[in-house]
Amino acid sequence: MFQVKFKDEDGLSLIKKIALFVFATIYPLLVSMHTMLPPLIGLAGYFMIVNMKRKEKIYIVATFFYLLNLDLNLSLPLFHSLLSIFFIYMFVYTPLTRLVRCKVCLLFALISMIDFVYYILIFIYDFIVGSNTILADIILVYYIVIDIFLGILL
Numbered sequence: 789m790f791q792v793k794f795k796d797e798d799g800l801s802l803i804k805k806i807a808l809f810v811f812a813t814i815y816p817l818l819v820s821m822h823t824m825l826p827p828l829i830g831l832a833g834y835f836m837i838v839n840m841k842r843k844e845k846i847y848i849v850a851t852f853f854y855l856l857n858l859d860l861n862l863s864l865p866l867f868h869s870l871l872s873i874f875f876i877y878m879f880v881y882t883p884l885t886r887l888v889r890c891k892v893c894l895l896f897a898l899i900s901m902i903d904f905v906y907y908i909l910i911f912i913y914d915f916i917v918g919s920n921t922i923l924a925d926i927i928l929v930y931y932i933v934i935d936i937f938l939g940i941l942l
Contacts, residue, residue, distance in 0.1 A: 808850045816857035826931035827858055829906050830899035831939045833873040837881055837898065864921070868913065872905040892940055899939045903932045 819825045832851050839847035852870075859866035880901060888894045907928065914921050922928065 805846060808846070809853065812850050812854035813857060816854065816861040819858070820861040823927070824930075826934045827862065827864065828935055828938065829855075829858070829864075829869055829872075830903040830932070830935040831942075833869070833876065833902035833906075834895060834898050834939060836873050837877045840877060841881075865910070865913065868909040869906055872902055872909055875905060876902050895939050896936055899936050900932070903935060907932075 815825075816827075819827050832854050835847055836851040839851070855866055855869050858864050858869070876898065881898070884894060884897060888897060907922070907924075910922050911924070913919075
């Protein structure tokens with residue numbers, strides 16, 4: 789008999805893959821129009837780190853596509869986000885997983901570190917180049933808090 793295969797080798801249906809890439813396309817557009825929507829850099833970094841460990845390519849590509857859209861729509865440097873994610877993955881993630889057994893605590897720590905490393909890199913870049921990519925005000929704290937809160941909810 790003829791069977792239709794609804795799931796790919798990743799275990800995701802076509803509708804879930806489409807929804808994932810629609811979110812990675814549409815949300816950065818919404819962030820560029822509405823300033824109260826956070827860019828979710830830490831959450832994207834957490835998804836990238838966890839899925840690098842699991843070797844699930846579709847999530848890594850979707851996260852990279854999301855970060856690329858943030859770069860194109862908000863002019864947030866893609867290099868800084870990838871550098872901060874890979875720095876945390878290479879030097880912090882493995883020792884932290886051995887130290888922290890609570891999944892929510894690990895998520896909180898990773899998202900916080902990714903956000904702080906990313907914003908520190910942005911501020912260093914702004915200082916060297918003499919530009920203002922992002923302002924350090926209460927909205928930046930709001931972005932980090934919402935990023936961590938959404939990570940805990942997911």
